[in-house]
Amino acid sequence: MVLGKVRALAVCFDTLNESNLPVFSGGEMVSGRVLVDVTGDVRVRSLDVTARGVAKVRWTESRNAGANTAYTQNYTEEVEYLQHRDCLIGEDRDEDAVDDASTLLRAGLHEFAFSFHLPQMALATSFEGKHGSVRYWVKAQLQRPWMLPVKTKKEFIVFEHIDINTPLLLAPQAGSKEKTLCCWFCASGPISLSAKIARKGYTPGDSIQIFAEVENCSSRVVVPKAALYQTQTFFAKGKGKEIQQLVSNLRGEPLAQGKSQSWEGKLLKIPPVSPSILDCPIIRVEYALVVYVDVPGGLNLSLSLPLVIGTIPLHAASSRTSSVSSHGSTSSWVGVAVRPEAPPSYNDLAFSEAHRRHCLRGSEEHHHVHQATSLLTYISEFRYLPPPLYSEVDPYPDPAGVCCVQEATTLETCPSR
Incomplete structure (x- = not known):
């Protein structure tokens, strides 16, 4: 046979x-x-x-x-x-x-x-x-x-699955920073930055509403910008390896000396990306929204707000709660009208x-x-866009010129109401 x-x-x-x-x-x-x-x-x-x-x-x-x-x-x-x-x-x-x-x-x-x-x-x-x-x-x-x-x-x-409808991920994120530039004996006024977003948790396809205030009292023309970064961290033998890549960004209008600029809910779209990985002991995937002021010839003034990219989108009830919490704030921020978008459909x-x-x-x-x-x-x-090229270059390199920087920082997380 x-x-x-x-x-x-x-x-x-x-x-x-x-x-x-x-x-x-x-x-x-x-x-x-x-x-x-x-x-x-x-x-x-x-x-x-x-x-x-x-x-x-x-x-x-x-x-x-x-x-x-x-x-x-x-x-x-x-x-x-x-x-x-x-x-x-x-x-x-x-x-x-x-x-x-x-x-x-x-x-x-x-x-x-x-x-x-x-x-x-x-x-x-x-x-x-x-x-x-x-x-x-x-x-x-x-x-x-x-x-x-x-x-x-x-x-x-x-x-x-990561459900963003939790109190921790529904809490608004806010912070403020200020720096004064001086070169040798020629001092200039400070540059101040304040930023706030409605919540910490988002899903792919959402748009982040950014509320920001930038005031330029320095002698330089600066540009306010925002960027979403993904950070991959790998752990082995007690050592870590970190990779950071740009996911999405936007820019505002240049600011001359003595000018200010407000972002009243400027939208930054979250493209299709992998969800956050927070529980694996050897691999972590984290996200952060960086709102910063691009200072020519000097260190950028930057404010980092951590984010969590989840898989379960925002419910309508949670959306109303988040909006009410933002409207009820005693600060000068304009109320955040949260209008979540559906994540990319599988x-x-x-x-x-x-x-x-x-x-x-x-x-x-x-x-x-x-x-x-x-x-x-x-x-x-899954219609996930090809990721940007990996880069281990510091996105905020030291300036070539000689500058001294005085920086006062205040970073806070607003509890959900």
Whole structure:
């Protein structure tokens, strides 16, 4: 008897979202099928399914150890969130076992169901960064007697939901700063900056209403600006690595000496970005709104307001509460009329999970590329814009000229009422 061959091995998920993507949260059930297509009779010793979820961090640093020598230090760390294994054909046995017990698969297409629950614990959201990632996947392995195993794996997405309708994330954020510029013995007046936003929590697609006051009593022409930054921090072996990138920005009108400028709810749109990651011990993704005054030839006067990018948008009741809290403030701020926008809809995803034959064709191509497909592919399907180029350059470099700066700072967080 001439034995057949394994034409394709694929993993398909049963539970998909409206856009045919496998997206889950902690505690939910993940179910699917392993598809095996054989051209003839094939003896199978075992068919295993393994599910894993791992956060990994890795970067390398080189240091000089002398005139002609150098050494490289690797920083790696790993946290496991999920590990599950099912044996769909055969029994658990050592891969090197000589036991010839096997199952005969006839020519054609075969389906084997699998299912497991994600842990109830808080899982890290799927993420892909420069020095680390959080990935979840299901791997299928087909063992045949006296032959190399056939393997395939498919990633799925996990979102740890962040509800911005909490008192902490609904609290308005405000602060003020002032600095006086002087070069040698020529002193100029101060530059003052005050800024306020309605709340700390937002979702992608929202617009941040910025209320700011800038007064320029210096002898220079300055420009008020605002920018949203994402900061990725990776931890390994007691050391941290930080990457900051610009997400969105806007600028105001130039201010001459003695002039002032007010932003009465100037809007800064939040593009589709990854949600904040705050609970993973080795990877953190944080956001901050920086309102600053661009000072030519000197250090910028900047005010940083921390933000949290969530996944559950603002409810109507929370919107009214936030608006009332802002109107009731005893400060001179104009009331903040919060009009939240819906976050990017996952219904617009372009990725398609075709029928099982299409899965098999995709798995054949999958064997010719790296098995661990970057999660950034999925993120792009969520209409997440390509992130800006990573940069480790200080966004606020020291000026070339010789200046001395006197700065008085007041930063406060307004409690929600």
